[in-house]
Amino acid sequence: MKFNLTVNGRTAVVEAEPLEPLSTVLRDRLGLRGLKEGCCEGECGACTVLLDGAPVHACLTPGFQAEGRDITTIEGLGDGPGLLSGIQRAFVEVGAVQCGYCTPGMVMAAEGLLRANPDPDDAEIRHALAGNICRCTGYDSIVRAIATEAASRNRVSA
Amino acid sequence: MNMLTVARPRSLDAISALMSDGRPLHFIAGGTDMLIAGRLRPKDGILVDLGQVAELSGISVVGQHIRIGAATTVARLAEDPVLAARLPALSQAAAECGAVQIRNRATIGGNIAEAAPAADLLPPLWVADARLEIRDHDGSRLVAIADYIASPGRLITAILLPDPDPAPKSGFAKLGSRRELTISKLNLAMLMRQEGGRIVDLRIVAGAIGPRPQRLKLAEAALGGRFLSPKALQLFAKALSDEVDTAIPTRSSRVWKRRAIVGLGYDVIAAMTGHSPRHPLFAGAA
CATH class of the missing domain: 3.30.43 (Uridine Diphospho-n-acetylenolpyruvylglucosamine Reductase; domain 2)
Incomplete structure (x- = not known):
């Protein structure tokens, strides 16, 4: 079937199978390889993207259902070509990245959280990341990166 | 082809x-x-x-009922102020269902129709006596949730909750292998009305101790008509364990579930009544 997808502000025509997951559509048909497919059953969160600003599993969302919605992937976060966004810089600066496989999903879950709750405490950050698994960092640095970015956004807007 | x-x-x-x-x-x-x-x-x-049908989505108060469109997301249930006031058990179950990515997509109708033995939204809907609006090629009708059986070609279009005034107390608790994003190994919802401290109406439903939710009538009888007291709660605890023994007599999980269900029951009562679970009332816990 054919449908339109608006990804990171650009619209593309896609031809895909009816139940083809959005993760496959984005990676294999649109070449957006930032998001990862990990478990493909909603446990690991590596495929997290924002749908109208809210985090979802791209692996469990049929591509066609994203038609008419705003899809944001990790590629769409940067402050310009080749530039990182604040949350990405925070992950780098705090050292919240080791092997990196979970990172795009973690960053998108974090971005979704900060859009919904600009001033989360540690418990709220951990709750928002419950759907994202990391086997390297032990999570503490990830929580710190998100808290750092939240504080910096609040400083800017204050 | x-x-x-x-x-x-x-x-x-x-x-x-x-x-x-x-x-x-x-x-x-x-x-x-x-x-x-x-x-x-x-x-x-x-x-x-089902994502394009406006009638299938949203929560509204219609006369004496709360109507929940079947394609309403679990995230939407968890944040709805009307539900939080009228049926907190459902709000709590929704908030503990999956992870945020799942809650943003999964729907209440899907949770009912998939009918997983551990489905978290079912016990709260059972205690609330929810009715389902079902549509198939013969038309539309209402079915009590306890009588609902999923079948191909049949669609749940809405969930209707009675909305008595004043709203009863209700609560939900679950146990899984971890705290979040976890399939319930045991879950429990209660709905309770008190008059002058006496429990006059009590419904208790547990999930994951059988193929479908189980109404726990022994436990209801142990507390029904009584005031909350350490003695009444001890009888309640024994009844809860007996319910597990009856429901899953041959399962190895019976050994821990018969104890764990007491903890869930006490937690729900504590939350409903505004007590700490460490209140002396609950001192007799198994």
């Missing part, structure tokens, strides 16, 4: 029209169960997307 085609109806009438088409229908709302890797996916017939 048979193949799967997609329909994106915009109204319930359009869905009814598809129901008389004769081809097998596969309804999809959030897709969080259908797209899981390794599951069999429909290969032919019509994949009916």
